[in-house]
Amino acid sequence: MKQTFTTKSIEALKPATVKRYEVRDAKVQGLHIRVSTSGTRIFCVFVRRDQKRRRIKIGPYPMVSLADARRKAMELARDAELGTLKPQEPKEEGCPTLGKIIPDFIRLYAQPNTKDWKGTQSILKKFDPIARKRLNEIKRTDIVRILDDIVASGTPTRANRALAAIKKLMNWCVDRGVIETSPVAHLRPPTKEISRDRVLSHDEIKTLWHGAIAEGYPFAQFVHVLMLTGQRRGEVSGMRWSEINLDEGLWTLPANRVKNGRLHVVPLSSQAIDILKSIPRFMNSDLVFTTTGTTPISGFGRLKERLALSLPENTEDWRFHDFRRTVSTEMARLGVQPHVIDAVTNHKSGIVSGVGATYNRYSYLDEKREALELWAKELSRLAMKANLVTNG
Template sequence: MRKKLTPKLLDNLPPAEGKRYEVRDELVTGLHIRVSNAGGKVWYLATRVDGVSRRIKLGTYPVLSLKDAREQAQMILRDIQLGTFQQRDIEPEPPVLTLGDVIPQFITRYAQRQTKDWKGTESILMRMNGLHVMPINAIKRGDVTRELERLISDIGAKGGKGTRANRGLAAIKKLYSWCVDQGIVENSPVVGLKPPIKEESRDRVLTDDEIIAYWKGCEAEGYPFEQFGKLLLLTGQRRDEIASMRWSEIDMHRGTLTLKAERTKNGSAHIVPLSRQALDILRSIPRFLNSEYVFTSTGKTPISGFGRFKDRLDTFVGMDAENWRFHDVRRTVATNMAILKVQPHIIEAVLNHKSGIVSGVASIYNRHAYLDEKHEALQIWGDYVEKLTAPKAPPIRHVSTGAETVAYS
């Protein structure tokens, strides 16, 4: 990180989370302060002495002030230029960081603070293990391209579409942008690199038979995935929004789920009316003592392992694993609401779409509007799902006994 240092900025530098970090001065070349996880701050000057890269320790802050550190650094640089510098307390340059070294720092210091899906970012970066041992400043554009091609090959062998490689490119672009800001590298090798896979918008919608199969597959799970999968279908909300539900977000009396802005993908607060069927499911869920999470197996964190859950659904109900995703459930809800004559702007309100029919200034004034209409729409959908998935009565067989006909079920 390169900044114009000020005493106020130095006083407010937070302790490192994990490995120590450095902040470079914009005014004096090579001057930087290193911050440890204990909050200690030490001045250093990075320069070359007799053609060899060296790191010279100047002293600790605030004993050595910003003004003193700059003056001392400038004196040393002058002496080196004049050839009169007497070597003292010089540290060799630290070993070059590898990508594997940088990923945990990037996740802790940037992704966890800035992105909601930081676990997904971490997961895809960890999959790019062919680059982990390489120095972060030595990775070339071609190295990244070859690693993305390997991801496509590996995922393709499992029947995937390879879009994970696009996620990998997006993640490593963010990582290198952060590295440039931190002064870890001077330039990013992936600037302007195009995604390796052309993605097409999906239009997959589950058929009625597939909805029935999905429902039966959920019922075979038990808590927590049974109720999670059913609520995903009944509400049409995003997977992580339902998976991370808190009891404090649910008002059983009013029949609503209230998602704060930080819990939604588009950053807009969202009220989800709950149908009678959704409320019945919530009432059936056991509560972990002192846990806020509706869906949890530990009481401390929300559920995960959605890929394994989907695999079990595929195996149990025989659905085409290559041809559906959990996000298709959301599209299925929207499509069926349209078939059931729900107005498009109400469907958008149910899905919490930020752009579309209701957008701009109108979206601000309509933030809490359509609550009754959303409730009606989700109840219509809930009734449809209930009717669709209800156990079918066995056919009636008529057996003639000669004198009379007896009906058997």
């Protein structure tokens, strides 16, 4: 394909579908652009030296402008014609290995851009079997083999997460010019995911509430606040004292701690306030739920296993995230309006969408407080009027 390059025509080049393609410039002989599946555009030029045609990489667009690329291409062609073209210096290192690039990816991309970067770091460990392979040597079959092993181990959803993580890494490498194409471009997830619809029964709610009491501080209070507020596990476990106003009964989550990136205010029920007042504070620590004073609590898998011991053996599998769905369902049963439930859980369901979502900035604070108080009273009833304040 040949065309006269312009800034507009270069930006209009679509990502390759399966394999990278080239477009030649009609104005400067030898100058062309290679377009990858991620949409990365790299200027290159063909020159003849010692009766052999050589491709020389100039650089990625728009870091290298069209004018600079044409000027450089003509300089290289002139040097080749005059015999003064310097041989390309060998790189000190070849293409890096997957094991070497992962820490760079986590530090330069995942940490600044994703809240769950530790989860990404963890899931990428699944690719340890090919960590010593250079990126340009990794084949699609290498990735598929690892994904198949994850599925075979009984965690098909985790295989989907692993594919998503390795895709981001490979696309990041393509954008940086580390590799030309991603070996996993257009690779479909190995498993079709089904949205969870698990809602805890009233007996399960009561059992888990009482089971949490045996955990003591900080896990008992954590589980109870999780059940009372209906917020996400990471938001509750990372709760800061600086976010809480006990006098006004408000918990203000900053945008950088919320999944959708929007400040979220959670009214605290009287039961939640009593629980928070009972929690001992670590000196010079802002964390509410902590065992060290420096990091939030963790070990939720083990906590879930301990709590599950209080449930009947034939209990359907449950997760902490099911508390959110349970709270929403119970609020609906109690007559709370859907848009108020969405406001409580900070969830965008589509009930208020489009232009309405853009201009509707009302926070429903009073309605949220009323809904959470209503739910707290119901939870108290379900727990058989147990003492909701757990001692630290």
